[in-house]
Amino acid sequence: DAGVTQSPTHLIKTRGQQVTLRCSPKSGHDTVSWYQQALGQGPQFIFQYYEEEERQRGNFPDRFSGHQFPNYSSELNVNALLLGDSALYLCASSLWRDVNEQFFGPGTRLTVL
Amino acid sequence: KNQVEQSPQSLIILEGKNCTLQCNYTVSPFSNLRWYKQDTGRGPVSLTIMTFSENTKSNGRYTATLDADTKQSSLHITASQLSDSASYICVVSGQAGTALIFGKGTTLSVSS
Numbered sequence: 001d002a003g004v005t006q007s008p009t010h011l012i013k014t015r016g017q018q019v020t021l022r023c024s025p026k027s028g029h030d031t032v033s034w035y036q037q038a039l040g041q042g043p044q045f046i047f048q049y050y051e052e053e054e055r056q057r058g059n060f061p062d063r064f065s066g067h068q069f070p071n072y073s074s075e076l077n078v079n080a081l082l083l084g085d086s087a088l089y090l091c092a093s094s095l096w097r098d099v100n101e102q103f104f105g106p107g108t109r110l111t112v113l
Numbered sequence: 114k115n116q117v118e119q120s121p122q123s124l125i126i127l128e129g130k131n132c133t134l135q136c137n138y139t140v141s142p143f144s145n146l147r148w149y150k151q152d153t154g155r156g157p158v159s160l161t162i163m164t165f166s167e168n169t170k171s172n173g174r175y176t177a178t179l180d181a182d183t184k185q186s187s188l189h190i191t192a193s194q195l196s197d198s199a200s201y202i203c204v205v206s207g208q209a210g211t212a213l214i215f216g217k218g219t220t221l222s223v224s225s
Binding site for chain 2: 004033035040041042043044045048056058088090092100101102103104105106107109
């Protein structure tokens, strides 16, 4: 049984570009949450998806958007990249009925030059 | 404001020694508290979870305590090993439907 998987592992982009990160939840899970973790900091909540809709959103600008597919997998899109967007992006999956019991993926390391 | 504060920010100990990490929170209402271990560049892995009524929870050499009255938790690591070198993050759940609140973590380095 695969846990949460994320792709790609690492990514290098330049300022102004757009990026798409992908997440497949743990088998049986229906809810996906995305977090941004800057170096030396704790994860910051970006948003959460259930039934293909954004259910909660943290304090992130509209440049950050997402999508959930019928198979529960999810994408995080970031437009007009800034240097400050460089971080580890974590995806966590859970069941909606126990949404805070989250299992984390290995993360995608995004570097913006 | 709901916050989770952890101390110390970083810690260096010798292999075989014990250590205790602290977590103070101001989240209210409180649902549960988790400690996660995060290896460098990897996702967090859950160590323990405690609800309001639980005072202590163990997972091998890791023992977490919770004082819901003072809103403090600690994570005690016994007989540390080199593989314990990681960041330890305290995470608090508030009322249902609200996002998890993460501390910044304590970075533990175990040296031989």
